[in-house]
Amino acid sequence: MTPNPPDSPDSPDAPGSRWSDLERPPLNPTALRRALLKPDSLWTELEVVERTGSTNSDLADRARAGSAAEGAVLVAEEQTAGRGRLDRGWSAPPRSGIFVSMLLKPQVPEERWGWLPLLAGVATAGALARAAGVDTALKWPNDVLADVDGEERKIGGILAERTVTAPGGGGGNGGVGVVLGIGLNVSLRSAELPVPTAGSLVLAGAQGTDRDPLLRAVLRGVEDWYGRWSAADGDPVGSSLLEAYAAGCATLGRTVRAELPGGEELVGEAMALDSDGRLVIGTGDGVQRPVAAGDIVHLRGEGAAGA
Template sequence: MTPSDASGNRWSDLDRPPLNAAALRRGLLRPDALWTSVDVVPRTGSTNSDLVASGGAEGAVLVAEEQSAGRGRLDRTWSAPPRSGLFFSVLLTPGPGVPAERWGWLPLLAGVATAAAISRAAGIDTALKWPNDLLVTVGDEERKAGGILAERTGDSVVVGIGLNVSLRADELPVPGAGSLALAGAKVLDRDPLLRAVLRSLEEWYGEWRRAGGDPVLCRLQEAYAIGCATLGRSVRAELPGGRELVGEAVAVDGDGRLVLATAAGVQEPVGAGDIVHLRPAGS
């Protein structure tokens, strides 16, 4: 084994260079900025778990080159090769100006911010699958390339974002997954991609907070609906206890819930915490 192939060597894969923490701090940390710290670690279990345990200040950003126990909704786990994606969490404290009942918009806000930033910075089409997935097009197929997990901790919310950047077909965790590389992204350099996402998130979060968390006033509800691939499709919501709800996804309501129009002529909202899976109706 040569030194460049040694396990843990930061330059072992020259196609996947490490993030430049110093440059990220120079580009993101300003006196008037939301972001107050940016830390990059070579490996951790979960950036969300680490930030939840840290008790840090608002605006803390924790990035991992590799996650061994990355988590999604309902404690689903996933992993990816080192430096093959962006795996990071941010700590947000909306404050008394935003009612707690509107905090549920934060994962959807993160989805809008991430999709918009990646679309601009990487030059590819992106879409959102309600409630927390980022979709890209590989060939003529929509595939999940990222996910978002928000967790409340005291008066704050930790928002974790995972995004597959350079994963190759033989590295995908499941056949239906995707990556920016497979979608034909023009930019795979993770430094500018991460800066773009964090700047977009700072902008959307600032507008949302200035609007008191009102998703209509800050146009978040409108932006999410425009970018949501789920709307207009017939879906099957799998609920706890083996129950199902089938209908056409017609709207995202003021609480961030997906509204389904059923065959019985009833519109029923379902919250992200209420579903186990959301699938196409015929699957």
């Protein structure tokens, strides 16, 4: 067998080679498809790309063009312009994390679609407990937290974006769907963290950081919870989603500051989630206010063990 020349993309000596960091092997698309693309599965196609700006943007473009049906999964080995809430950037070294987006066309009332990022959080937390042996917590509405050296650190984020889809893509609700993206820091070392409040599975003491079983566990978890939620017509109580999210949510019972759209701030106790997935915050004047969107900061003090 003739070895790859030094300037070949697959040569171990080539800059950016997929084999240049042997602690971070590439994903195995063939094995992933074999494990996940079953006749009765939610997932209909799975593609792994070496590098892209944003898997969410790419999959939304494909949905609009009619080249992606419900259940399409797009994974990137490296994501250079990933987006979190409030258009915050999300990037990491090649093959150091899981960057995955999936196209869903829920056949439930659209007013219940706000539960999808919370559903993804529950699914991801369960998957990481099973596949990595790491206990995680959920910060409302879309962060995954883990303990790193006694501190609460963000190791993952979730972004759900409503998108127009071309006719005939399968599913209900006509030409409307949701691109659900999940980003997880898997093997990032301390010096590679984008901000001091970030963490990774390896820094949280994960028993395993092989991304193939981690990705399979996450997608199977999403499929399971999406099936329960859909069977209950999106009812968070009937599907047990509300109970599961509340049990794993680090925000509830904490003193928080909600930075709301428009610049308003609200400080109080995170008391509950309502039936629409909104966070109910109790203020000092006895008012209970539901918050549908905002940036939540866990404050130190009574009932708050981290930031």
